[in-house]
Amino acid sequence: MKKQLLTATIMLTGMFVLTPSIADAKSSMDSNLKLLWMNTDVAPLHTSARQGFGMNGKFYLQNKDTKQIEVWDETGKITDIPSGEGTNITFDDAGNIIVRIGTFNTNYVSTRNELRIIPADGSDVIDIPLSGITPGRLDFWGHVRGNVLDKTTGGLLYMGTAWYPQLIEIPIINGQQDVTNTYTYTYESPFGVSGNFATTTIISSWENGEDLAILSPLYNKTNCNSIQKLALDDDGNWSHESYYITPRHSGCAGVYIFKLGGKDYIIFKLGGKDYIVYPSGDNNADGFTVSKLATKATSEIEDSDADVRIATKYSEQKDDGNPMYTNNAFYGNHLTAEAVSETEAYIYQYYPNGYIAKYSFTVGTDTGVEKTETPKATVIGGTGEITIEGEPASIEVYTISGILISRNENNVKCIPGTYIVKTDNNATKVIVK
Known part of the structure; x- marks a missing residue:
């Protein structure tokens, strides 16, 4: 599938700035990263709302216990959207929300509705079953490529359930699963993760991309360059190609890739550079890092990895220097991004059992951005x-x-x-x- 790619623009420098104290925490981050707001009222949701994302100034948190998607902003919860008993929630390149309504910690089956599509245009929701899914648990979904409501090419959801070494490609066209073209590919974790796919695995792809990003996290094994890049081989199968270089990478679940520059589908150009944002810090807490998008053959940590790091938001600290928000029950640290101009992008962070937060990345004209003309x-x-x-x-x-x-x-x-x-x-x- 080759369409326009979800885009965002970020460029940061390596200086630190201390932001105001929030909830008795001390926030520190690199200079071109600014905390716009943080709301800690979501903390009690914890294991009820294991996954969420930010978009258009709001956060969407799937609460399996109330069967509602809770919509939050800096002021608090603003509304609920009916959903179901699952934990998985994501969105596609067109902004349609995809949420699991099948019951948490059960197999995905074809005898009940498992997935709900909430259209970006506000039209009626669509509930569908899922066929051809291996038994097993999977609590998170990664970014969905394309537009699941498109009548021709649709979108692609990727997933893999624990204990089955199979990567599943699920085409959803015009709001319905294309069962005939749902495929499975052999997959084996290179990190010795029991069951190959952790229950918190994230598999993401974006429009016009020719690859997949897989993070099957295990907090004590994947705090390295553990986000895999998969590409199609000569036989049309998804195969391991390399590892994204992610200095300071923690063992938490969360990753988002920014595709920028040098192609005709790009809206904003920043010197033809691509970036990846991911959880970071040796304490598996709430920090994250932005790095230049680069790969290498090994997942091992090397001193040269630091060369691609652009900026870091460090974990919130108490006055005694200890982390304010320690590991949540499932090591979730969810990150998404949104471009708002040629020189600014928003980063959204949902750290379960901690907070939701919105950050601004800005860049200057010395970063390779084309100068704008006087508007005509x-x-x-x-x-x-x-x-x-x-x-x-x-x-x-x-x-x-x-x-x-x-x-x-x-x-x-x-x-x-x-x-x-x-x-x-x-x-x-x-x-x-």
Whole structure:
């Protein structure tokens, strides 16, 4: 599947800055990373809400006990979305939410609805069973490639259940599983993880990507360069290719890749560089690091690994220097990202039994960013449409997740949501009601 890639833009320097104390914790991070807000009221959810993600200024936390997706922002919980008894929650490149409604810690079966699609446009939810899934437990889902509601190419969900050495590729087209083209591939953990796939395994892919990122974490074995890159071999099978270089990587579950620069589907260019954000710190707590996207043949930690590290948010500390938020029950530390301009991206962090937090990454003109021109157009978001006034040489309209929906049209009809409009070398974020 080759479409536009979910994009974001980040570049950081290696200096430290101390942010204000929150909940008696001391937050420290590198200079171009700024804490916008943190909310610790989610901490009691802990094992009830094991996975969640941030998008469009909100967090979506799946609560298996109340059978609701809790929607939070900096002010607190703002609403609930009906879901089910599962723990898995993720989203695709089009912003559709995918949540497990089958019962937590049971097999995925075809005799009941297992998966709910909550469309980004607010239309009716779709519940579907899943066929061809090996027995076993899997609590998390990684990022879903494509658009699961697209009628032609759809989206791809990848998963692997504990104790079965099989990677499962699940096409979902027009809101339904393509059972015929659901495939399994042989997989063996290189880290000696019992069952090959940990119950907290994350397998992610993005549009226009030709690879998979697999993290099958075990806190005392995978605190190294343990995020695998898989690629299609000559026979069309997913096979191990290399390891992403992730200095300071902890054994927690969480990873997100930023694809940037040098290709025609990119909205924002930052010197043609790609990045990866992942949990970090030797205490398996709530820190995370951003590094340049690079791979090598071995997972072993080497001094040269540090060369790709760009910036780190360090774990929250008490006054006595000990971690404020120690390991949650399942070592979850979930991270997602969202581009908002040519020089800024948001990082969303959900640390179960701790907090939700939103950070800003900003870059300067000395990082290789193309200089913007004086705008030759005015972008207006209206009801069901975007209007571009003026005489720009080029117009491109993208969804917030990076999918191109229109080119060189001054009036674009679209569903409610957030969009990025690129006119010449300028980018504007606009909201359609």
